[in-house]
Amino acid sequence: MATILVVDDEMGIRALLSEILTDEGHTVEVAENAANARLVRERLRPDLVLLDIWMPDVDGITLLKEWGATAQLNMPVIMMSGHGTIDTAVEATKYGAIAFLEKPITLQKLLRAVEQGLARPSARPAAPADLQTAMLQGNGGYRPDAMTVEAAMTGGLGLQPSGPLNLGPQPEQSFDLDRPLREARDAFEKSYFEFHLARENGSMTRVAEKTGLERTHLYRKLKQLGVDLSRGKRGAG
Known part of the structure; x- marks a missing residue:
């Protein structure tokens, strides 16, 4: 960074x-x-x-x-x-x-x-x-x-994007619906947040903006769902 x-x-x-x-x-x-x-x-x-x-x-x-x-x-x-x-x-x-x-x-x-x-x-x-x-x-x-x-x-400043985004998980995924509603919902929400975290390179600010959640609420939600925040964090390594 x-x-x-x-x-x-x-x-x-x-x-x-x-x-x-x-x-x-x-x-x-x-x-x-x-x-x-x-x-x-x-x-x-x-x-x-x-x-x-x-x-x-x-x-x-x-x-x-x-x-x-x-x-x-x-x-x-x-x-x-x-x-x-x-x-x-x-x-x-x-x-x-x-x-x-x-x-x-x-x-x-x-x-x-x-x-x-x-x-x-x-x-x-x-x-x-x-x-x-x-x-x-x-x-x-x-x-x-x-x-x-x-x-x-x-106006011609010559600025170009640094390269294609690493989208990570694909936006269309299949889910096992033959299970309790709470489990199915948690699986969907986890994939949903993992998708946006990968797309935004781990930026919590951007994910909060995209999903319409306050950052504090977003952190709690990700922790509750067991989302690995370290994988998408930019600048790691």
Whole structure:
């Protein structure tokens, strides 16, 4: 798994992103401003950086420019902002960002952006004109949720999936129905959760999202059914 640096002046954002990415198996370090980000980046050499634009001392775009000018931009950087515009996103990609996420960031978009960023850490940023075209959708207007990794990808960032998913158990399986209802139901539920765990590479966050269960409830359910959580856990070995 990767080492990810989260740079944001809001404690709640840092804590939330750290919790999600740690649950995905990544090592997460946080920084509340540009000064701390410089120190952490030099100490850890992260595999990817999530960088907020609006910070009180030095803003994210300025820090991004600094890293680029000093040959320190050797990791993918995903910019984040709650007040972004098309021009801001274009400027970020011009100076080396691979994607732009608008706050509030949904779980699905965050994980997809991180996955795509780590798949091709040396991906070439899109040309600003291409990215701007991708962000303009429908009736020639700006769509707020277009300022996400999906729009950036269609704008030519060159990010590709790391490879086909290992689906594990197949979605269609046969079950022995000639037994008590409780046993048959438990067998089905066990196969159901094993399928989703394999499909999501052991990510409890994604499985909880897919199945509509709270993570605490999901953990209890898997334990009750005797599901082996170690088999699908990514990063094992």
